[in-house]
Amino acid sequence: MLALDTLGPGGTYRSRRLETLRDVTGNPVATLSLAPSLYVTRAMKALRRAPELPLDARIEAIAAAGWAFATERVAGLTVQEYQHTVSVSTGLPITVVRTATEDIARAAERIHHSVGNARPTGAVGSWHDPLTRSGRAVWTRRGDVFAVHAAGNHPAVHQGWLDVLALGYRVAVRPSRREPFTPYRLITALREAGFGEDRIVLLPTDHRAADDILRHADLGMVYGGADVVRKYAGDPRILPQGPGRSKILITAEVDWEPILDTLVESIAGGAGVGCVNATGVLVEGDPAPVAAALAERLAALPSLPPTDDRAVLPVMPLEPARRWDEHLRKLAAGTKAWLGGDGIVDDLGDGSAVLRPAIHQLDSPFADQLGRELGFPCAWIAPWEPSAGIAPLRDSLVLTAVTSDSALVDALVAEPSIANVYIGDHPTPWMAPGLPHDGYIAEFVMRTKTVLR
Structure with a gap:
């Protein structure tokens, strides 16, 4: 059993309230110490008192921490032990966790370039x-002082706040109780690399104390679903990070068959759990052939435990998996199921289940399902015509536009609610260090002022 203590400004702290974290089969993996409100308040005040680390020292420390995070023993675990723990706890395939480890290290190495x-x-x-x-x-x-309410769907979300740390903020991270292992390891590495205990803290909490973290910060970033986005939409201090609702558009003059690999990667890459995975595929003309081809390819993906090197699909405890299946059936009512209509739960026999992919065809590009993002490979295939315009494509973190229509691309790039536009044969999960994800986070935490001397 791992013991994940609070990483406060005075070192580690073990609360009286300990939560047991379990793997996807139900076996206990770790205890997580939940910081009470009073401790949170004191920790946030300590961050505010901490002196700023010089820029060059920050950049050097972040790069060194990234290297240690991906290669060395940190917080008592080798990188292989850390990756195994994340995989069995979250159900993410071990290869996805390894890739995320490399991505975090690469982002840390190139942090100066990014900011x-x-x-x-x-x-x-x-x-x-x-x-x-x-x-x-x-x-x-x-x-x-910057606060982060982190997500637990993917380790790589913790790249996002490294830029804020590099810009000189003192940072408080409230980890997901599903996956606190990545921020625990990363923050430990950052402290050992030179940030010390009073410039970055890890504050696992319950929901009540979580609001205290945001209240005592100058700015914050919060991950969550549509309800979280609505809750913080009117607060200029908070940057909500909600569903991606990423999409693909294929216009009539383009042959879609040569890009089938890209379509599959967009939907199921990284186990299909990310905000950059495609939720909707819109096809000018008849979408049925595209839906059929996707269903055939995705049906061939194997059902395996997450620690198997061949695993590519997410795994979770059996009962939550069944609830996902029930939710999908209700959501997909009235659509044509090409894959997943008879269920998405594949029981592994050890208390866990694989969430299989689902492909459903819609009658209209304006159907409500097109914007519904689920935590496994699930895509809604819809018809699209130029007369529909770009309205069905709005509110997308990533839009891959497979088209030769430059006027259409002009409209998509100009649309404020589309964060990223990939033109041609590019999968929606594509990302690179130094490029904005949902805009540069520096656009939110920084400003310009004129200085004359």
């Missing part, structure tokens, strides 16, 4: 820059 790309070209990083003698925009923080 540099976000800074306006007309701004300098410090008032000490000689250019301020004649007047210059200076890139400055909007606050000092």
